[in-house]
Amino acid sequence: MPSELVYYTHPQSRGRIAHWMLEEVGQPYDTVWLPFGPEMKSADYRAINPMGKVPALRDGDAVVTEAAAICAYLADRFPQAGLAPEPGRxxxxxxxxxxxxxxxxxxxxxxxxxxxxxxxxxxxxxxxxxxxxxxxxxxxxxxxxxxxxxxxxxxxxxxxxxxxxxxxxxxxxxxxxxxxxxxxxxxxxxxxxxxxxxxxxxxxxxxxx
Incomplete structure (x- = not known):
């Protein structure tokens, strides 16, 4: 079964930041490796990230871009990993x-x-x-x-x-x-x-x- 989490990245990019975060939360995810160039700037990928850049994370129908936002999103999405203090603390x-x-x-x-x-x-x-x-x-x-x-x-x-x-x-x-x-x-x-x-x-x- 495909994972709900699909991660778009390149191994020599800021995508490595959120890739580490995915490993921290310990949930299954699929990785889509995008080369720099036309494929990353294609209409198909720009439908996910209009900037034509990585990283991007798709979680079902939700899409998150920007490495810091992906880290914050995953911490809240999977609170059992204990990677974000609870609101009010x-x-x-x-x-x-x-x-x-x-x-x-x-x-x-x-x-x-x-x-x-x-x-x-x-x-x-x-x-x-x-x-x-x-x-x-x-x-x-x-x-x-x-x-x-x-x-x-x-x-x-x-x-x-x-x-x-x-x-x-x-x-x-x-x-x-x-x-x-x-x-x-x-x-x-x-x-x-x-x-x-x-x-x-x-x-x-x-x-x-």
């Missing part, structure tokens, strides 16, 4: 705060740095991240004092943040600060993270064979 505030921080200011600051784009002097108030230094300092302050985003509890926010920092450290767009490296090492040691990594690396190897 104090940890929920940290969970939402840093999930959106990673998907907003951190993403913007990292991409701007990678492209060599600088905020014009006196215009930092116009951009969500303000400055790269402020963004990284805020994140470092969190990780110097907390094992995970929600204290001792791992959550979907750590899937997204751990992935983002991992990529940033790998490609040099994030400073190699001890708090960042220790956090990424903890995140990447999770069995679900390792399974997702192996799945994607196997797909890359298969396409090169």
């Amino acid at each position: 104090r940890e929920r505030a940290a969970y939402l705060r840093w999930l959106f921080f990673a998907a907003g200011p951190l993403e913007q600051a990292t991409v701007a740095h990678a492209l060599g784009w600088q905020v014009p002097e006196g215009r930092s108030g116009m951009v969500g991240f303000g400055s790269r230094d402020d963004t990284l300092a805020a994140l470092e302050g969190l990780l110097l004092n907390s094992t995970w985003v929600c204290g001792e509890r791992f959550s979907a926010a750590d899937v997204y943040l751990g992935s983002s920092l991992g990529w940033g450290l790998m490609f040099g767009t994030i400073d190699r600060r001890p708090a960042f490296e220790a956090y990424v090492a903890r995140a990447q040691a999770r069995p679900a993270a390792q399974r997702a990594h192996q799945i994607n690396e196997a797909r890359i190897a298969a396409t090169k064979a």
Whole structure:
């Protein structure tokens, strides 16, 4: 029987973030590997994601795009996995705060740095991240004092943040600060993270064979 969850991704894309999340929730899913190029921009796929980008998740008639949104959706969809604090709990505030921080200011600051784009002097108030230094300092302050985003509890926010920092450290767009490296090492040691990594690396190897 086909799974209700169908995941559209590419092994060398942000799709690896939500792929890890799928492994964390432990529910059956089907993977549709899309190559970059015409197939990803086709009318058939744009009916799922009008942006013509991955990742995308189809759950029956529901479609979710954007890696952070997929992580949040899956955490709520499968509460038995324990990957999101319940509404009303104090940890929920940290969970939402840093999930959106990673998907907003951190993403913007990292991409701007990678492209060599600088905020014009006196215009930092116009951009969500303000400055790269402020963004990284805020994140470092969190990780110097907390094992995970929600204290001792791992959550979907750590899937997204751990992935983002991992990529940033790998490609040099994030400073190699001890708090960042220790956090990424903890995140990447999770069995679900390792399974997702192996799945994607196997797909890359298969396409090169």
